[in-house]
Amino acid sequence: MGHDVVVLDNLEPQVHKKRPNYLNPNAKYIFGDIRDEDLLAELLKDTEVVFHEAAAVGVGQSMYEIKKYVNVNTYATAKLLDILVNRENTVKKLIVASSMSIYGEGAYKCEDCGVVYPKLRSIDQLKRREWEVKCPNCSKVVKPVPTSEDKPLNPESIYAITKRDQEEMCLVVGRAYGIPTVALRYFNVYGPRQSLSNPYTGVCAIFSSRIKNYKPPIIFEDGLQTRDFVSVHDIILANILAMEKNGANYEALNVGTGKPVSILKVAEVLINLYGKSLKPKITNKYRAGDIRHCFADISKIRDKLGYEPQISFEEGMEELVAWGMDVEAEDKFDKAFEELLSRGLVEK
Numbered sequence: 001m002g003h004d005v006v007v008l009d010n011l012e013p014q015v016h017k018k019r020p021n022y023l024n025p026n027a028k029y030i031f032g033d034i035r036d037e038d039l040l041a042e043l044l045k046d047t048e049v050v051f052h053e054a055a056a057v058g059v060g061q062s063m064y065e066i067k068k069y070v071n072v073n074t075y076a077t078a079k080l081l082d083i084l085v086n087r088e089n090t091v092k093k094l095i096v097a098s099s100m101s102i103y104g105e106g107a108y109k110c111e112d113c114g115v116v117y118p119k120l121r122s123i124d125q126l127k128r129r130e131w132e133v134k135c136p137n138c139s140k141v142v143k144p145v146p147t148s149e150d151k152p153l154n155p156e157s158i159y160a161i162t163k164r165d166q167e168e169m170c171l172v173v174g175r176a177y178g179i180p181t182v183a184l185r186y187f188n189v190y191g192p193r194q195s196l197s198n199p200y201t202g203v204c205a206i207f208s209s210r211i212k213n214y215k216p217p218i219i220f221e222d223g224l225q226t227r228d229f230v231s232v233h234d235i236i237l238a239n240i241l242a243m244e245k246n247g248a249n250y251e252a253l254n255v256g257t258g259k260p261v262s263i264l265k266v267a268e269v270l271i272n273l274y275g276k277s278l279k280p281k282i283t284n285k286y287r288a289g290d291i292r293h294c295f296a297d298i299s300k301i302r303d304k305l306g307y308e309p310q311i312s313f314e315e316g317m318e319e320l321v322a323w324g325m326d327v328e329a330e331d332k333f334d335k336a337f338e339e340l341l342s343r344g345l346v347e348k
Contacts, residue, residue, distance in 0.1 A: 001240075006043060008032060008054070015195045017328075022193065034076045037083065044089040049243050052080060052096040052170065055163065058200030059101065059289065060340050062159035073162035074169075081173045094174055095242045098167035098185040098252060100147070100228070104154030106294030108142035110135040116142060117152055126286040126347075131221050133292050144226065144260065146297035149185070149252055156289045167252060180249040182242040184235075187256035187296050190316065191232030192323035199336035204229065204320060207267050209329040211274045216281040218333065220290065220346075223264030223282050228256035228295035231311035231319075241305040248304040256296030257309045269314075273321040285347040287340070 005027040011019065023029055032039050034054045044050070056062070056072040077096075084091055110116050118136045125134070132141045155161045167183040174181025190204035199206060207217040238255040242248055267280040301307040311319075340346045 099163040101160035144293035148297035187228035196329035217267040226260035260295040
């Protein structure tokens with residue numbers, strides 16, 4: 001698009017075994033840490049737009065690597081903002097990656113009570129294998145509806161708390177100092193180039209790694225829990241729109257497709273596309289902190305920025321698998337599962 005682009009990345013070893021072979025020759029790459037305050041201050045001197053995407057990612061892992069997640073996500077964001085308000089720079093816009101995880105459970109509708117925002121299901125309910133969410137008022141089973149930005153935030157992991165920190169800190173400082181700021185609440189992002197050997201990443205990559213290694217995808221509960229899977233291409237689209245337009249300044253916006261897809265369907269589609277004779281393994285067991293349903297109401301980002309998702313779930317899965325066919329995928333699911341099990345974060 002004619003912009004001068006500088007990328008700051010620490011090449012997190014959990015994600016990158018080596019320097020990627022797809023780097024854009026037209027961009028300048030700095031391989032360093034966002035927590036390096038002097039480096040960050042130097043890069044911001046001549047920067048007009050900041051896309052703050054940096055974060056440690058992994059809901060389960062965040063529950064035992066607490067110091068790391070708070071340091072990388074919350075504290076590093078504090079350093080970024082401190083530089084913006086206290087040191088010389090030319091920043092005219094800040095776009096921060098937030099997350100659907102800050103909602104906790106999604107929004108639901110009760111036939112008697114209307115739209116409700118339940119908290120997490122109790123351990124007792126999960127032990128009874130009653131997977132669907134119940135109305136917090138009358139205890140009837142409720143139906144999921146699109147989750148809008150007005151839903152009260154209820155983060156249920158250290159990761160989610162730090163993502164809320166990133167969003168709220170950026171918006172508060174942006175408003176106070178007149179730096180146009182936009183927080184984009186990404187739903188379940190997938191696509192080519194995501195690490196297939198990182199067991200703490202999204203379910204599409206985890207399932208792909210299992211399938212490529214001739215192992216069945218492991219599914220918790222009954223597999224009918226739903227998420228909103230959004231292609232990385234649509235994430236890029238939302239970021240560019242947030243940069244170019246001013247309609248969403250000082251706002252938080254969902255970035256998704258508005259269409260729920262079950263975890264079981266994800267597994268079945270990936271198995272079919274990889275051409276493997278496997279069946280998903282449904283455990284009928286729970287993980288602490290898991291939500292049941294959450295998919296995006298994207299009416300706000302449509303209205304404010306003219307965003308419209310371009311990649312369907314089927315198209316996106318085909319692209320992911322076409323790329324994944326030739327990519328190394330080390331299956332580390334069992335190791336990650338054992339870590340969670342040893343800490344009582346998954347059902348034995």
